Amino acid sequence: MSESAFRDTNVVSHIRAGIAARSPFDPAAHLRLMVVDAHVGWLPRRHAEILTGMGDVIGPEEQGAVALLPGCIDAASRNAVLAALARKLADAGHVRGWRNELFAVTPALDAKPFAVIERAAARFLGLLTFASHMNGIVEGATPALWISRRSPSKSVDPGMWDNLVAGGVPAGSDPLETLVRECDEESGIPPALASLAEAHGVIDVLREIPEGVQWERVYAYDLLLPADFVPHNRDGEVAEHRHIGPAALLDIMAARAMTVDATLVTLDALCRRGWAAIQP
Numbered sequence: 001m002s003e004s005a006f007r008d009t010n011v012v013s014h015i016r017a018g019i020a021a022r023s024p025f026d027p028a029a030h031l032r033l034m035v036v037d038a039h040v041g042w043l044p045r046r047h048a049e050i051l052t053g054m055g056d057v058i059g060p061e062e063q064g065a066v067a068l069l070p071g072c073i074d075a076a077s078r079n080a081v082l083a084a085l086a087r088k089l090a091d092a093g094h095v096r097g098w099r100n101e102l103f104a105v106t107p108a109l110d111a112k113p114f115a116v117i118e119r120a121a122a123r124f125l126g127l128l129t130f131a132s133h134m135n136g137i138v139e140g141a142t143p144a145l146w147i148s149r150r151s152p153s154k155s156v157d158p159g160m161w162d163n164l165v166a167g168g169v170p171a172g173s174d175p176l177e178t179l180v181r182e183c184d185e186e187s188g189i190p191p192a193l194a195s196l197a198e199a200h201g202v203i204d205v206l207r208e209i210p211e212g213v214q215w216e217r218v219y220a221y222d223l224l225l226p227a228d229f230v231p232h233n234r235d236g237e238v239a240e241h242r243h244i245g246p247a248a249l250l251d252i253m254a255a256r257a258m259t260v261d262a263t264l265v266t267l268d269a270l271c272r273r274g275w276a277a278i279q280p
Contacts, residue, residue: 012276015253015267022260023207030213032065033058033125035078035114038107040068042126042206042213050094057085068105068125069115078105078115086118095120095211097155103129104171109217116171120155126213129168132179133265134197134221136164136187136231143246143275146231147266148186149239150259156211159239161258163265164223164231165189175199175219186238187231189223197221200272203264220265246275 031048033041043051043058048066051057059067072078082105089095103122104113109130122129136146146164150157167182169175176197183194198221205216231241244252249270253263270276 011250011254012267012271015250015263018254018256019260019263022256023205025206025208025213027064029208030126031061033068033127034065035068035105038111038114039065040105040107040114040128042215044126044208044212047094047124047126047212050089054085054088057081075113075115079117082115082117082121086121089121089124090118095124101168102171103127103168109169109174113171119168119170123209123211123214126215129214129216130175130219131166131168131216131261132175132182132219132221133163133262134165134179134183134223135266135269137222137224137269137273138227138229138243139224140227143273144243145246145249145266145269146187146225146229146241146243147249147252147258147262148231148233148241151237151239154237157259160262161242161252162262164241166262166265169219176221179219179221183223185235186233187241188234189225189229189231193225194223197223200268203261203268205261205264207260214261216261218261218265220268222269246270250276 030042030044032039033043056071059070069078069081097120099119101119102116103119105115106113138144148162148164150160150162152159165182165186167178169178180191180194183189200220203218205214207214252258
């Protein structure tokens, strides 16, 4: 094996080991959160204890599962209770980073939501969420990408490196629609160009985090950008953009300086394009 190939194998393996180390999940420490027999979340047992003291939010445990809002029979009543619950959790300091954005309570992206809830409370409940992530691929003879650094004021993963564009899919939206909107806000990519993004599958993330659980289905995209394109942030959520080659990007991921979900999406693109073996 050549020295460069040996380095590549080691770096990629190291990155994957880092992802695993940052993605612990113990099913026994969680309860399956159910609505009408559908699995919508992984509720940490420690959070179930908090909810038990807040009224009839969850039902009794049965075979490792609890029902969410068992006394509510329709979306309107669930929405009202969940809106009040999210505010109560925020006031008590259990959730942070209020977004004024609603996420669906659902077992699947294409299923009719049982309810909606403030985004900030989704991970406290361990709800299944959805996100769109995009690799910004620079057209040209030399492989390169654009990546972004998250603002230090972000409530989740502040200051870490991220994909050029990444965002949660709110209730009522879809992955591509979300991506086009986030492209404009985060990197100044016009809709006509953003809509040309190529879909490259879904990557599932399930891990314990300080806020609760990140159970997320990440829709991965690549977008070919003109060689002279320079991204610019418009919503204040990005601290900087960086034009970077594959080798330097592998080093960033190996140092665990990129978010877990962005690392998964980026590594997928580098391996898929044969760029994980490119050396400086």
